[in-house]
Amino acid sequence: MELTLVGIGTGNPDHLTLQAIEAIRAADILLIPEKGEDRQELADLRRRIAASCVEGEAPRLLSFPMPERDPAVPDYKTRVNLWHDAIAQAWLDALAPYPEARKVALLVWGDPALFDSTLRIAGRIGKVRPLDLKVVPGLMSLQVLTASHAIPLNSLAEPFLVTTGRHLREHGWPRGVDTLVVMLDGECSFTTLDPAGISIWWGAYVGMEGEILDHGPLSDAGPRIVRTRAEARARRGWIMDIYLLRRGASPASAP
CATH class of the missing domain: 3.30.950.10 (Tetrapyrrole methylase, C-terminal domain)
Known part of the structure; x- marks a missing residue:
């Protein structure tokens, strides 16, 4: 599976680079995290950004519930690492019914390199299934x-x-x-x-x-x-x- 992390800036479709648009168009599946009703706007923004890029056949938009951090774990780094484990499993669970998907993309706010853990989560995926990881930089x-x-x-x-x-x-x-x-x-x-x-x-x-x-x-x-x-x-x-x-x-x- 090819997994592309696409930096999308801060939610404005005008922030997308040509490289980001091409990556979205090439994807078979776009993963859309759902963070509850109070943050539904964030998922909807991802959908609108994806729709603005589409020409011809659109990629499948695959939603999954975003796990939350466990406040009962006192140590900060332990709490975050357990959270990342849960997110990686949520990705795998969402993709399990689609073994034929070869190109998967996930839209990342800003850039995946700066105070964002999507790359670390993707590393967990790579430990359990073959993964070709690509990154498209975004406006920070x-x-x-x-x-x-x-x-x-x-x-x-x-x-x-x-x-x-x-x-x-x-x-x-x-x-x-x-x-x-x-x-x-x-x-x-x-x-x-x-x-x-x-x-x-x-x-x-x-x-x-x-x-x-x-x-x-x-x-x-x-x-x-x-x-x-x-x-x-x-x-x-x-x-x-x-x-x-x-x-x-x-x-x-x-x-």
Whole structure:
């Protein structure tokens, strides 16, 4: 079986590359994870993106229930590894009735290489059946965030670091960098920082319909973002957001 992981950007069909469109058209089956009624929009977006690519015979859209992490497992990495095992088995179970399928594709938000575990899950599949794994790169949310705010990702001749909300909460601001991109943060971890001298550029649903942006000194924008984020999640039932923090920069203009 050939399994292609297709980076699709942040849910906007305009983000698809020609390579991504060709991979979707070539697939016999597109796997569509279902994450419950409150996140039905995510599955529907995948279907719309697939439909926008189709010319002639469409690939089979094969839905499967997405397993959830077990909150009873205390260790974070153990909990995630067990979750990935369950997802891999869900893929296998969904594909079992279609042994004739030779080309399977799965649409991945952003790019499969950055803070996404689809590649690790696919590795589990490769241990139980022959697998030709291919990856089509996609536009990353951090690129869409900086484009939406019209700012560069890094300061002149300076590095930046991509991290998670959990790391920011547990370890604070990393040494040696003045620019952080924070992903996978469901708890507004920027509120744990001393806001003095820090600016934030935040975005939710970046590049998608209903995109929300805010920026400013962390002391001013932080509380506003917390409120906006909570309201947006309650209204839409789910949220995907990302933000950039920079020390010593003016939020009114690109550094």
